[in-house]
């Protein structure tokens with residue numbers, strides 16, 4: 001099926017509209033309803049994950065194993081970050097049963113000066129904006145407001 005062929009194999013983290021644009025380019029007879037219904041079905045069936053990585057930015061991710069995400073400030077491009085690349089302490093919150101969490105890193109991609117790089121610049125830059133790069137789960141966005149209480 002056309003939608004599956006694209007969305008279950010992509011690493012682009014497309015929004016529903018992007019999926020629609022992509023699949024109707026090749027299969028123009030597909031209706032918007034069909035595409036949306038299929039996406040919802042895949043999410044219900046657990047074939048696809050629906051992520052809210054930013055306000056009003058719902059994207060689909062076929063990669064089911066746990067991983068983090070990096071969002072490029074300049075392009076908005078969402079990339080997968082290997083689970084082991086980010087160390088987060090145990091999330092033990094009194095009164096909460098945490099089902100899952102994910103770190104969303106934001107920053108910009110640094111062009112690596114070929115293989116001769118001496119310092120691990122890439123890694124440091126990725127973590128440079130700590131406010132939004134904290135261990136904020138996509139499911140616990142409300143927590144952010146507490147953390148912003150600066151004087």
Ligand SMILES: [Zn+2]
Pocket residue numbers: 013061063067068069079080
């Ligand atoms: Zn992903």
